[in-house]
Amino acid sequence: MIQKGGIMSSEYHIPVMLHSCMEGLDIKSDGTYVDVTFGGGGHSKEILRLLGPSGRLFAFDQDPDALQNTLDDDRFQLIHQNFRFLKNNLRFAGVTQVDGILADLGISSHQIDDAARGFSTRFDADLDMRMGQSGELDARKIVNEYSEEELHRIFGMYGEIVNAKTLAKTIVNARLVDPISTINQLKAIAENVAPKRKENKYYAQLFQALRIEVNKELEALEAFLQQSVDVLKPGGRLVVMSYHSLEDRLVKNFMQKGKFRGEVEKDFYGNEIKPFKVITRKVMTASEKEVKENARARSAKLRVAEKI
Numbered sequence: 099m100i101q102k103g104g105i106m107s108s109e110y111h112i113p114v115m116l117h118s119c120m121e122g123l124d125i126k127s128d129g130t131y132v133d134v135t136f137g138g139g140g141h142s143k144e145i146l147r148l149l150g151p152s153g154r155l156f157a158f159d160q161d162p163d164a165l166q167n168t169l170d171d172d173r174f175q176l177i178h179q180n181f182r183f184l185k186n187n188l189r190f191a192g193v194t195q196v197d198g199i200l201a202d203l204g205i206s207s208h209q210i211d212d213a214a215r216g217f218s219t220r221f222d223a224d225l226d227m228r229m230g231q232s233g234e235l236d237a238r239k240i241v242n243e244y245s246e247e248e249l250h251r252i253f254g255m256y257g258e259i260v261n262a263k264t265l266a267k268t269i270v271n272a273r274l275v276d277p278i279s280t281i282n283q284l285k286a287i288a289e290n291v292a293p294k295r296k297e298n299k300y301y302a303q304l305f306q307a308l309r310i311e312v313n314k315e316l317e318a319l320e321a322f323l324q325q326s327v328d329v330l331k332p333g334g335r336l337v338v339m340s341y342h343s344l345e346d347r348l349v350k351n352f353m354q355k356g357k358f359r360g361e362v363e364k365d366f367y368g369n370e371i372k373p374f375k376v377i378t379r380k381v382m383t384a385s386e387k388e389v390k391e392n393a394r395a396r397s398a399k400l401r402v403a404e405k406i
């Protein structure tokens with residue numbers, strides 16, 4: 099579904115590292131750009147401000163709530179889709195190659211502050227955590243239906259929970275007595291195996307693991323990064339901001355080697371085959387001032403690469 103026109107809410111989300119993201123995109127006034135994580139539209143608004151009258155901006159968001167923030171500008175189109183389908187959706191919109199792509203990964207402040215969405219450990223609500231509201235997999239299904247081994251894997255890999263096996267077993271035992279439907283129920287179960295006085299950090303890790311699994315976030319990121327190679331023009335910029343180490347590792351490897359794992363591929367003559375030149379030699383983070391004003395900026399990691 100493609101939307102045009104509308105109003106934007108300033109309460110929805112404060113854009114992180116706005117200036118550095120724009121510098122990374124190196125905006126040409128008549129260029130075509132994509133913001134694959136539209137959210138409250140903060141970054142998109144700035145891209146439009148820097149673009150001239152013949153520039154164009156396409157934005158993606160899978161969350162229907164983000165559609166209310168759409169921007170009333172003829173140069174802009176908002177596409178209500180998962181960015182894992184970047185290439186096909188751009189082709190459908192008549193675009194094959196672009197000058198820059200921005201991804202500001204994860205969830206918006208709006209999503210985390212909306213109790214009913216089930217993303218935050220601060221509220222009680224049904225276990226949901228779906229970013230797009232139409233998916234069949236939600237957090238409730240995972241905690242009640244995944245096997246002990248599967249739970250162990252996602253808690254360890256996506257939450258980096260040290261006693262992931264014990265937590266998985268505890269959840270499987272608890273659900274034999276009663277299905278686990280709410281955030282408070284899940285927290286009460288996890289509390290039994292959480293390190294004392296570090297319960298909140300433990301719940302945050304558990305919620306991160308569930309959120310990544312519900313939304314298949316790493317799979318979507320891999321698919322998006324791979325398609326970015328085809329979609330960017332030579333010299334086009336890829337700007338990605340991530341908020342946890344698993345995402346950042348994928349982004350870093352892909353920008354450096356054109357692969358998520360293993361070594362750079364070489365041609366017959368031993369020359370490296372790499373789609374990108376890395377622009378940010380060291381990962382960029384937000385300034386102390388920005389982190390003071392916006393806590394969400396604290397864990398942001400920004401990387402920029404240029405298509406060769």
Ligand SMILES: C[S@@+](CC[C@H](N)C(=O)[O-])C[C@H]1O[C@@H](n2cnc3c(N)ncnc32)[C@H](O)[C@@H]1O
Pocket residue numbers: 111112113114134135136137138139140141142158159160161164179180181182202203204205206207229318
């Ligand atoms: C951190 S927020 C972006 C905030 C935005 N840069 C701003 O300035 O308001 C991330 C947004 O990306 C969306 N999102 C996350 N993963 C997505 C995916 N795979 N496909 C489409 N949208 C996604 C979320 O729904 C959320 O609205």
